[in-house]
Amino acid sequence: MKAVVYKGPRRVAVEEVPDPAIQAPTDAVVRITTTNICGSDLHMYEGRTGVEQGKVLGHENMGVVEAVGDAVGRVKVGDRVSVPFNIACGTCRNCLNGWTSFCLRTNPTEGVDGAAYGYANMGPYDGGQAEYLRVPYADVNLLELPPGTEHENDFAMLSDIFPTGWHGTELAGMRPGDRRRSATRRTTPRARSTPSWCWTTSCRWSGPRAGSASSACTCRRTPGPPTRPPNRGGSASTTARFSRRGSAWAPDSARSCATTGSCAT
Numbered sequence: 281m282k283a284v285v286y287k288g289p290r291r292v293a294v295e296e297v298p299d300p301a302i303q304a305p306t307d308a309v310v311r312i313t314t315t316n317i318c319g320s321d322l323h324m325y326e327g328r329t330g331v332e333q334g335k336v337l338g339h340e341n342m343g344v345v346e347a348v349g350d351a352v353g354r355v356k357v358g359d360r361v362s363v364p365f366n367i368a369c370g371t372c373r374n375c376l377n378g379w380t381s382f383c384l385r386t387n388p389t390e391g392v393d394g395a396a397y398g399y400a401n402m403g404p405y406d407g408g409q410a411e412y413l414r415v416p417y418a419d420v421n422l423l424e425l426p427p428g429t430e431h432e433n434d435f436a437m438l439s440d441i442f443p444t445g446w447h448g449t450e451l452a453g454m455r456p457g458d459r460r461r462s463a464t465r466r467t468t469p470r471a472r473s474t475p476s477w478c479w480t481t482s483c484r485w486s487g488p489r490a491g492s493a494s495s496a497c498t499c500r501r502t503p504g505p506p507t508r509p510p511n512r513g514g515s516a517s518t519t520a521r522f523s524r525r526g527s528a529w530a531p532d533s534a535r536s537c538a539t540t541g542s543c544a545t
Contacts, residue, residue: 283336283410289327297336300406300414305351308418310363313429314436315408316340318365324400331400338409339365339397340439342425342432346412354419362423362438363415367395367405370420386416 285295300309315338324331341363345355355361368380374393375383386395387403398407406414415421425435 281411283406284338286324286331286333286335286337288333290325292325292337297406297410300412302347302349303414304416305349306417306419307349308345308352308355308415308422309347310341310343310361310408310413310415310422311346312341312343312408312411312413313360314342314432315410316436316439316441317409318440320399329400335398335400336406336408336410337398338407338413339399340436340441341397341408341413342436342439343408343413345418345422348418352418355422355424358427359422360425360427362425362435363397363408363413364421364423364438364443365396365399365440366421367397367403367416368420369417375420380420 281297281299282294283297285293285297287293302309317338318340320339321337323329324335324337342361343363345357345359345361348355348357366381366383367386368375368383369385370380372384374380375385382393383395384393387393389401389403392401395403395405397405397413398409405416423438
């Protein structure tokens with residue numbers, strides 16, 4: 281099949297590569313009908329990551345299921361599907377607690393939890409800027425769509441950019457009628473019936489993993505004092521913005537979020 285292959289900084293090529301195949305009973309193979317170029321792909325293209333030459337790029341994909349493994353029960357050949365960019369097993373401790381972007385089972389890279397298609401340090405998985413794509417744990421990682429070809433460009437947004445934007449809007453506390461939201465904390469926070477605690481559950485590593493200046497961690501509100509999440513350490517009741525300190529990443533600031541307002545830093 282033909283695929284977009286990384287050849288080095290600012291060099292990609294459309295080349296013939298082996299067709300993907302079912303490697304595990306939980307796999308599916310998807311024939312790609314639409315795929316996007318994500319802004320995150322530019323980090324690799326411009327040489328700011330350690331992505332290996334020969335990697336097939338592309339993590340915003342949709343298509344039609346061509347083949348399934350013996351253990352796949354929900355997804356069927358012929359289904360039209362969106363392929364969310366994260367790859368999760370669905371049964372590890374983090375997945376069961378909702379942190380599928382930090383799946384403990386899908387990435388063999390030392391010190392890295394979570395996996396994705398066609399991306400640096402996110403596991404050995406080829407991307408979908410290609411004719412076909414292998415999807416591990418297909419019953420967990422495929423979103424079924426209405427059959428046919430309608431709304432193709434709209435459904436293509438579901439794999440990454442639309443839920444990313446929606447999630448950010450939810451975290452910002454936007455409501456109908458809001459025209460803009462300042463980066464600073466509101467002086468008159470919305471009233472809440474009980475204090476809320478914010479705690480870091482995950483990070484969108486478009487900053488540190490790509491070598492840019494900073495990255496904001498996701499903040500999750502709970503109605504009471506939170507318990508420590510089972511993924512990487514750190515205080516369960518703080519949120520922080522990270523910047524490079526020498527060769528490492530460290531928080532610029534962190535504060536307790538047992539407040540009645542928003543938890544932006």
